[in-house]
Amino acid sequence: MTMTGPEPLRVAVVGAGEWGKNHVRMFAQLKGARLVMVCDLEEPRLADVRAAHPDVRVTTRYEDVVRDPAVEGVVIASFAAQHYDQARRALEAGKHVLVEKPMTLAPGEAEALVRVARQSGRCLMVGHLLLYHPAVVKMKHLVTSGDVGEPFYLYSQRLNLGRVRNDENALWSFGPHDVAVAVHLFDAEPEVVTAKGEAYLQPGIVDVVFVTLHFPQRKMAHIHLSWLDPHKTRRTTLVGSRKMVVFDDMEPNDKIRIYDKGVDVRPQAVSYEDYLHVRFGDILIPHFGTTEPLRLECQHFLDCVRTGATPLSDGAHGLRVVRILAAAQKSLELDGAPVTVKG
Amino acid sequence: MTMTGPEPLRVAVVGAGEWGKNHVRMFAQLKGARLVMVCDLEEPRLADVRAAHPDVRVTTRYEDVVRDPAVEGVVIASFAAQHYDQARRALEAGKHVLVEKPMTLAPGEAEALVRVARQSGRCLMVGHLLLYHPAVVKMKHLVTSGDVGEPFYLYSQRLNLGRVRNDENALWSFGPHDVAVAVHLFDAEPEVVTAKGEAYLQPGIVDVVFVTLHFPQRKMAHIHLSWLDPHKTRRTTLVGSRKMVVFDDMEPNDKIRIYDKGVDVRPQAVSYEDYLHVRFGDILIPHFGTTEPLRLECQHFLDCVRTGATPLSDGAHGLRVVRILAAAQKSLELDGAPVTVKG
Structure with a gap:
């Protein structure tokens, strides 16, 4: 047997x-x-x-x-x-x-x-897909382990000059990636979303979008999406109170850099200069798996x-992302007015 | 004599x-x-x-x-x-x-x-100052000469981890530069402004801001300002219908790159693939003066x-910039609601 x-x-x-x-x-x-x-x-x-x-x-x-x-x-x-x-x-x-x-x-x-x-x-x-990317798995670990400190905000750029779609706009085509990552890293749902965009190539099909997600506790995610750009860019920067992490998916190898940089707030300090202390530290390029996401x-x-x-x-995560994209789409149509994400 | x-x-x-x-x-x-x-x-x-x-x-x-x-x-x-x-x-x-x-x-x-x-x-x-920077003078020339075609939008990042101010926020400290450049390059005043930001280091002093200026004829400028970032960045990308121009002020020499890239719209085309033709062309690094701005x-x-x-x-230009910054400040206080720029 x-x-x-x-x-x-x-x-x-x-x-x-x-x-x-x-x-x-x-x-x-x-x-x-x-x-x-x-x-x-x-x-x-x-x-x-x-x-x-x-x-x-x-x-x-x-x-x-x-x-x-x-x-x-x-x-x-x-x-x-x-x-x-x-x-x-x-x-x-x-x-x-x-x-x-x-x-x-x-x-x-x-x-x-x-x-x-x-x-x-x-x-x-x-x-x-990005939730399974070893770099995002690493970022998530840096958040949950407390390494980055309090995660303040992230911003990402997903830019291309390549395939122009006519079946969906840049928000729905590129947006799910970055929205999913923001929700995953902050482990929270945004309360309010704003989105501003324009359709330059095809009437009614927005090809350049700027989206901001406002999470509870002042956390913020800003997402820049475009398929009309000279740079092919896939980069996410997470700024925490202790460390800053950059994930650049266009880098062939060193996709993540961890900056031991930040501003220490010292409430007991006597002068303003002591109160905020800018810290410049090492840059760490961590090694992690390279399996295809x-x-x-x-x-x-x-x-x-x-x-x-x-x-x-799972479906609940997918639903969260769709709710956020729908709120962003509504904000786009309202020319950038803040839209509450309905839970 | x-x-x-x-x-x-x-x-x-x-x-x-x-x-x-x-x-x-x-x-x-x-x-x-x-x-x-x-x-x-x-x-x-x-x-x-x-x-x-x-x-x-x-x-x-x-x-x-x-x-x-x-x-x-x-x-x-x-x-x-x-x-x-x-x-x-x-x-x-x-x-x-x-x-x-x-x-x-x-x-x-x-x-x-x-x-x-x-x-x-x-x-x-x-x-x-930036209006006198040889790189911006060059960009302005590329716009007025028609080289970039119709200027669609620009986005810029002015990021730092250095001096944290307590007398003004990131919008008023960094913003005048990019607002002045956008107004100068588009030779127009925005009608509506939105701004989202947060104060992470000091209560009430916004240190991370995302601003969008909506100009007539769908032109758009997006400005990301922060003094809480791992990268020192001063970069402006202008996307036009014919060319794209990137001004990176952190580059010691080649501060401007002109991308002969774009998407040609061919209204007479029979198929969708022919209608939008993505063009990948040369990258030109122009030579221009290096006098201190x-x-x-x-x-x-x-x-x-x-x-x-x-x-x-002149004063009129400065007034335009202050009006835009004041509208952005109001939008910040309204948590991102669009604010009309009063002329």
């Missing part, structure tokens, strides 16, 4: 486009999974899948995914506008679901998905399905 | 602190000026001036500056709260005035200065006094 692990989870991937094809590749590789079906509307993409994975069933009809009892988990990487309907039908059919971000385009839809997942007892996870994310999905654990980026 | 130039302008410098001492140095050097008096409240600073410039009269009383008929021009580098009173008294005494930024702390005071300067027929100039600014003041020309950063 040989030792065998648990049966691999039989997975269908829906949407094999720019990003979805990475899910196809990953679930075809992962030990805990077996890729059994790929669904896409475009025949040439299915032909590519057929060539690379002859055993995998391909289809253009989403019903095939939902109806096939051989499919246990559905990975949804289709257009954002389809996420809600597809995730709901998969959950109702008793499948576990990993849905790409944004989870849905409206908070009501996200709430419905969370409810349906609870009723069906199935795993619902959102593809907030998507692999870690997909593995986490498989682990949660097997053990029944709650994913780090 | 020998050829002689015009008589040098007899100048008094008021405030010989961190920044004012640069004015002392500059006006002691410039050919068109003669430094005749330095006024400061702190004796040790005056002792330094006395040691370096034995012929220059020093005083702790501002009245001495105003009353001395030998003083023709007054350079005000005192605390911002004193600018209005000192500039007004100097103008009323018939002196030409170069006042440091911010020109005043309230729009009404700035309006009064513009009025008094007009009545007295004297030169009123504000020390918006303060020297150019001070020389401009002397030239304007001599010729009667209107300074680039």
